[in-house]
Amino acid sequence: xxxxxxxxxxxxxxxxxxxxxxxxxxxxxxxxxxxxxxxxxxxxxxxxxxxxxxxxxxxxxxxxxxxxxxxxxxxxxxxxxxxxxxxxxxxxxxxxxxxxxxxxxxxxxxxxxxxxxxxxxxxxxxxxxxxxxxxxxxxxxxxxxxxxxxxxxxxxxxxxxxxxxxxxxxxxxxxxxxxxxxxxxxxxxxxxxxxxxxxxxxxxxxxxxxxxxxxxxxxxxxxxxxxxxxxxxxxxxxxxxxxxxxxxxxxxxxxxxxxxxxxxxxxxxxxxxxxxxxxxxxxxxxxxxxxxxxxxxxxxxxxxxxxxx
Numbered sequence: 001x002x003x004x005x006x007x008x009x010x011x012x013x014x015x016x017x018x019x020x021x022x023x024x025x026x027x028x029x030x031x032x033x034x035x036x037x038x039x040x041x042x043x044x045x046x047x048x049x050x051x052x053x054x055x056x057x058x059x060x061x062x063x064x065x066x067x068x069x070x071x072x073x074x075x076x077x078x079x080x081x082x083x084x085x086x087x088x089x090x091x092x093x094x095x096x097x098x099x100x101x102x103x104x105x106x107x108x109x110x111x112x113x114x115x116x117x118x119x120x121x122x123x124x125x126x127x128x129x130x131x132x133x134x135x136x137x138x139x140x141x142x143x144x145x146x147x148x149x150x151x152x153x154x155x156x157x158x159x160x161x162x163x164x165x166x167x168x169x170x171x172x173x174x175x176x177x178x179x180x181x182x183x184x185x186x187x188x189x190x191x192x193x194x195x196x197x198x199x200x201x202x203x204x205x206x207x208x209x210x211x212x213x214x215x216x217x218x219x220x221x222x223x224x225x226x227x228x229x230x231x232x233x234x235x236x237x238x239x240x241x242x243x244x245x246x247x248x249x250x251x252x253x254x255x256x257x258x259x260x261x262x263x264x265x266x267x268x269x270x271x272x273x274x275x276x277x278x279x280x281x282x283x284x285x286x287x288x289x290x291x292x293x294x295x296x297x298x299x300x301x302x303x304x305x306x307x308x309x
Contacts, residue, residue, distance in 0.1 A: 006047045011073055013040035014052065018070035022059050098293040100127065103134035104149035107235040108279055111255040113149065116304050124296055137163075140284040147283045147294055149301075153276040165280040166298055168305040169254065172272040173211065176239075176256055176265045177248040188268050190215035196268075197247030198229040199238050205231075207250050214273045239265070254308055279305075 016026035017037060027034045045052050052066035062070060085099075104113060109131055117129065134148060137160040150157065150165070157165045175193055182188065190212060198208050205227065212221035220226060229247055232238050239256050242249035243264040253272065259265040281301050283294055 006044050010040045010044040013037045014044050015073050015077055017041055018062055021061055101130045101145045102147050103145040104131055105135050105151045106133045107255055120300055150280045150282050157280055162285050163282050164285050165282045167278050167280055168301055169279045170274055171252050171277040172274045173250045173252055174272040175248045175250055175268040177242050177268045178245040179266050181245045182266055190217045190269055191220055193248055194220040194225050199241055199247040199249040200229045200231045202231040202233050211250055211273050215271055
């Protein structure tokens with residue numbers, strides 16, 4: 001069945017006329033005559049059966065229906081332009097280049113991936129990576145994403161149907177705090193930390209209890225204080241709160257390397273806890289061959305992860 005879609009030229013003319021609220025300026029932008037723009041808009045109004053513009057003393061103005069339609073059309077045309085540029089980049093880059101739409105957990109993308117992307121650009125100048133936030137498994141066929149950086153347990157990764165995953169890094173958390181909060185004291189035992197404000201991650205309410213239990217401090221693990229303290233959702237929030245002296249945070253060291261190097265955070269107790277969670281590169285399981293650009297990104301990520309370890 002044919003799609004109920006107007007011509008692209010009519011939509012382009014309408015988009016330009018809507019932005020300028022002028023057929024004359026739209027014609028100038030599109031290198032057309034004013035009459036051509038007017039005819040395209042009239043044809044579009046006939047197609048949708050709704051008046052999109054009304055005449056004014058100074059030219060034309062959008063009707064309420066036209067304004068609503070213009071917002072939708074502008075977004076679709078922007079997306080079509082981006083997709084076209086991606087296709088052009090892939091063609092220009094050859095078999096090993098192109099654009100990758102990557103879904104990623106936010107803190108890992110911000111703190112670990114983005115600082116390393118200049119190296120990827122130097123090694124693979126023909127690869128462009130677009131990053132969007134996604135924290136849970138999704139259907140690749142419905143998302144438009146080519147790959148994902150996912151944080152989860154091996155069981156969660158195994159349950160993500162229709163995908164292949166490559167482990168990049170295990171997650172090890174350790175307690176960090178601002179030097180001011182630690183008050184110049186050089187050594188803190190696990191049992192000592194229960195006296196300090198404990199920052200809580202809202203998505204992992206048992207994190208401190210697990211850490212105290214692994215450190216063989218059962219009294220601290222059983223203490224109500226292990227569950228008390230400001231609750232924050234993301235590791236990036238915990239890192240900022242800890243650097244501001246609000247408390248001690250349990251975070252993966254790989255996500256706070258910059259703060260540790262600048263001296264904004266200090267490791268309160270050098271006893272990391274490795275849980276079941278890790279960071280994975282996930283791609284859809286296609287019956288055909290893997291795109292060379294995805295293979296290049298995966299190999300680069302594995303190299304970066306090995307250097308991190």
